[in-house]
Amino acid sequence: MEAGGKALHAHGGAHAVPHEHRDDEGSKTGMWLFLFTEVLLFGGLFIIYAVYRHKFGHAFHEAAGELNKVMGVTNTFVLLTSSLTMVLSVGALQRRRAAESLRWLWVTFGLACCFLVIKFFEWSAKHHHGIWPGGEHLHAMPPGEGLFFNLYFMMTGLHGIHVLIGMAVMAWIATRIRSGKVSGDRYGALEYTGLYWHLVDLVWIFLLPLFYLTN
Amino acid sequence: MAESTTGPAWTGNYLQDYGSRRGLMAWLTTTDHKRIGLMYMVAMFSFFTVAVLLGLLIRLELMNPGMQFVTPRVYNSLFTLHGVIMIFLFIVPGIPAVMGNFMLPLQLGAADVSFPKLNLASWYVYMVGAVMALFSLFVGGGVPDTGWTFYAPYALRSGTNVSLAVLAAFVLGFSSIMTGMNFITTIHRLRAEGMTFFRMPLFCWGLYATSWIQVIATPVVGITLLLVVMERSLGIGFFDPARGGDPILYQHLFWIYSHPVVYVMILPAMGVVSEILPTFAGRTVFGYKAIALSSMAIAVVGYVVWAHHMFTTGISDTARWVFSLLTFLVAIPTGIKVFNWMATLYKGSIRIDVPLLYALGFVFLFSIGGLTGLVNGALATDIHVHDTAFIVGHFHYTMFGGAGIGFFAALHYWWPKVFGRMYNRKLALWAWGLIMVGFNTLYFPMLVLGIMGMPRRYADYLPQFHTPHLISTIGSWILVAGIALMFTTLIRAIRHGEKAPANPWGGTTLEWQTTSPPPQLNFATAPVVTTGPYDHTALRQAAAKEGR
Numbered sequence: 001m002e003a004g005g006k007a008l009h010a011h012g013g014a015h016a017v018p019h020e021h022r023d024d025e026g027s028k029t030g031m032w033l034f035l036f037t038e039v040l041l042f043g044g045l046f047i048i049y050a051v052y053r054h055k056f057g058h059a060f061h062e063a064a065g066e067l068n069k070v071m072g073v074t075n076t077f078v079l080l081t082s083s084l085t086m087v088l089s090v091g092a093l094q095r096r097r098a099a100e101s102l103r104w105l106w107v108t109f110g111l112a113c114c115f116l117v118i119k120f121f122e123w124s125a126k127h128h129h130g131i132w133p134g135g136e137h138l139h140a141m142p143p144g145e146g147l148f149f150n151l152y153f154m155m156t157g158l159h160g161i162h163v164l165i166g167m168a169v170m171a172w173i174a175t176r177i178r179s180g181k182v183s184g185d186r187y188g189a190l191e192y193t194g195l196y197w198h199l200v201d202l203v204w205i206f207l208l209p210l211f212y213l214t215n
Numbered sequence: 216m217a218e219s220t221t222g223p224a225w226t227g228n229y230l231q232d233y234g235s236r237r238g239l240m241a242w243l244t245t246t247d248h249k250r251i252g253l254m255y256m257v258a259m260f261s262f263f264t265v266a267v268l269l270g271l272l273i274r275l276e277l278m279n280p281g282m283q284f285v286t287p288r289v290y291n292s293l294f295t296l297h298g299v300i301m302i303f304l305f306i307v308p309g310i311p312a313v314m315g316n317f318m319l320p321l322q323l324g325a326a327d328v329s330f331p332k333l334n335l336a337s338w339y340v341y342m343v344g345a346v347m348a349l350f351s352l353f354v355g356g357g358v359p360d361t362g363w364t365f366y367a368p369y370a371l372r373s374g375t376n377v378s379l380a381v382l383a384a385f386v387l388g389f390s391s392i393m394t395g396m397n398f399i400t401t402i403h404r405l406r407a408e409g410m411t412f413f414r415m416p417l418f419c420w421g422l423y424a425t426s427w428i429q430v431i432a433t434p435v436v437g438i439t440l441l442l443v444v445m446e447r448s449l450g451i452g453f454f455d456p457a458r459g460g461d462p463i464l465y466q467h468l469f470w471i472y473s474h475p476v477v478y479v480m481i482l483p484a485m486g487v488v489s490e491i492l493p494t495f496a497g498r499t500v501f502g503y504k505a506i507a508l509s510s511m512a513i514a515v516v517g518y519v520v521w522a523h524h525m526f527t528t529g530i531s532d533t534a535r536w537v538f539s540l541l542t543f544l545v546a547i548p549t550g551i552k553v554f555n556w557m558a559t560l561y562k563g564s565i566r567i568d569v570p571l572l573y574a575l576g577f578v579f580l581f582s583i584g585g586l587t588g589l590v591n592g593a594l595a596t597d598i599h600v601h602d603t604a605f606i607v608g609h610f611h612y613t614m615f616g617g618a619g620i621g622f623f624a625a626l627h628y629w630w631p632k633v634f635g636r637m638y639n640r641k642l643a644l645w646a647w648g649l650i651m652v653g654f655n656t657l658y659f660p661m662l663v664l665g666i667m668g669m670p671r672r673y674a675d676y677l678p679q680f681h682t683p684h685l686i687s688t689i690g691s692w693i694l695v696a697g698i699a700l701m702f703t704t705l706i707r708a709i710r711h712g713e714k715a716p717a718n719p720w721g722g723t724t725l726e727w728q729t730t731s732p733p734p735q736l737n738f739a740t741a742p743v744v745t746t747g748p749y750d751h752t753a754l755r756q757a758a759a760k761e762g763r
Binding site for chain 1: 326329330333392395396397399400403404405430431432433434435437438439442445448449450451452453458459460461464468
């Protein structure tokens with residue numbers, strides 16, 4: 001997101017020249033507003049979680065025992081590390097080291113991939129047992145546990161979609177860095193991708209205890 | 216209010232093509248906020264016309280007791296469609312997307328919004344959502360019949376095409392978020408030199424409050440609507456009592472968005488009125504800061520009143536009186552605005568003209584809407600009028616009498632600026648008269664009917680309700696005639712109207728300092744602001760100099 005296309009500059013006073021207008025602070029403001037909407041998007045699901053956890057506390061406790069803690073915690077480390085590598089990528093570009101920045105960006109991309117692969121194994125194990133939205137086993141569960149697993153799939157699913165989108169954006173930014181359109185003078189796009197990536201990370205940090213560690 | 220020198224003569228305005236693209240392509244690929252505003256306008260008023268005709272059909276069906284020409288099921292689809300189109304396609308994006316897009320950069324003294332490409336993208340997203348909504352009529356199980364609120368559990372069970380309609384609302388929400396983000400950033404970053412927050416025109420303040428609501432509230436309904444789709448396709452059970460879910464939770468989540476969004480509809484209209492009154496009173500607005508801050512206060516308090524839509528659902532007594540109290544609090548900033556508007560007119564040198572009449576119409580109709588709102592906000596009376604025609608009358612007075620008439624006011628106020636042409640004021644006056652008479656004839660009987668006990672959303676009724684229903688239906692014909700005349704007058708002006716000067720009404724805000732229609736980059740010279748927005752001194756001095 002780049003702020004401004006054309007603008008008049010008042011600072012000269014006497015005459016105004018239409019020219020390409022660049023407003024980094026404006027772009028960043030826009031990005032933060034967007035992240036704000038993301039928090040609220042997940043917020044709706046967190047409210048639903050809170051209500052049903054309150055109503056079916058015991059069932060949630062029981063159901064959480066069936067999730068694979070090892071995989072959940074491993075994934076947390078993977079994602080946290082990817083946030084670090086993302087910061088390193090932004091930092092490198094700010095210091096005008098485009099090649100290094102690209103390297104760290106691809107590492108981040110790889111870690112995101114790794115996260116999704118682990119997630120895939122987790123989900124397919126559940127799927128195997130018929131625990132899947134609309135699946136037989138899940139459908140036959142008592143209401144509390146059913147809601148737990150449906151919430152689990154909705155929330156980790158929405159989070160997973162965000163990881164995928166993040167990866168797509170990273171790949172796109174990588175081509176922009178290579179072509180020099182995103183560079184040490186113009187690193188906003190990478191920086192905002194980083195902000196988005198940290199949010200994805202942050203959401204997961206809440207998902208882990210709420211689903212895996214309640215048992 | 217500002218010193219700006221007239222620059223070199225501009226050869227073209229934004230309506231003329233520039234660059235390599237011509238004709239339709241030049242419009243579809245434009246990032247000019249003015250053109251995007253007009254594209255929104257064309258799309259929006261097309262949908263508005265459709266929804267008006269649907270409303271007309273509803274009134275025709277209700278003209279006499281018994282079934283006239285539709286089945287009860289088709290009737291359900293009629294009011295659902297009328298509501299969905301009016302709310303999601305017309306009145307929520309309404310003033311911000313059309314008039315906000317056009318006027319915000321002009322009033323701030325900027326050349327465009329902060330994110331021009333995002334602005335164009337928002338229009339396309341809006342169109343995709345609109346096409347999805349229209350598509351849902353013709354495919355699958357037919358037109359949704361749930362009402363525009365998509366209440367669970369019926370929305371989960373209905374065999375009609377609810378999923379697609381709900382997805383359409385989700386997509387339209389995206390468009391609305393994009394516009395909101397764009398406006399907030401624009402207001403923070405692109406105000407003209409010297410224009411502090413408290414020198415901003417009040418319309419901008421209205422848009423600012425509106426944009427925050429759009430950004431904060433829309434995602435919540437977005438996820439809720441997605442969950443309805445999930446519920447229908449996968450049976451996740453969040454809102455399904457058979458599976459441990461809670462349909463009341465759906466209502467909470469729905470109204471957490473949909474109540475604040477009624478302020479998305481009304482705040483920009485209030486902003487429009489706050490522009491028109493000082494212009495036609497020839498004096499500065501009374502209580503500028505109070506009006507500006509009351510917009511923000513309405514936005515904040517409006518966020519925590521949602522459960523007043525749910526007084527009869529069995530929520531706890533504590534919740535009910537708390538929400539009732541909070542609801543009454545909204546009346547305070549609203550009252551502040553109304554009193555300030557009246558004080559602005561007091562001892563002003565008032566010139567009666569069409570925009571002023573629409574603005575006054577707004578104040579009159581919206582006051583009825585607001586006061587009937589207090590009837591619903593009070594617990595005891597709400598039990599009596601809940602789900603009756605009284606509610607329908609009430610929200611039409613606020614939404615149509617408020618936001619809709621405010622929109623019409625904005626059209627008449629800014630039409631000369633937008634197209635550089637004056638409309639026929641005599642015809643516009645007639646249209647205004649028809650609309651005001653038709654409006655009250657149509658909606659006032661609904662208030663009476665509701666108190667008599669006529670339920671809303673019923674295709675048939677007992678004979679004792681006949682007379683008010685008949686009057687109401689006759690009112691709908693007068694109103695539609697008025698709206699048709701208004702649009703004809705305005706559209707005719709684009710081709711046949713006489714040329715409008717830069718400042719036909721004697722307005723003081725920045726948009727009046729540029730030519731009509733504005734040049735592509737809005738101003739020949741970037742304006743510099745030295746006073747508040749409604750300072751008429753400079754205009755008066757100029758008039759004195761000319762010996763007028």
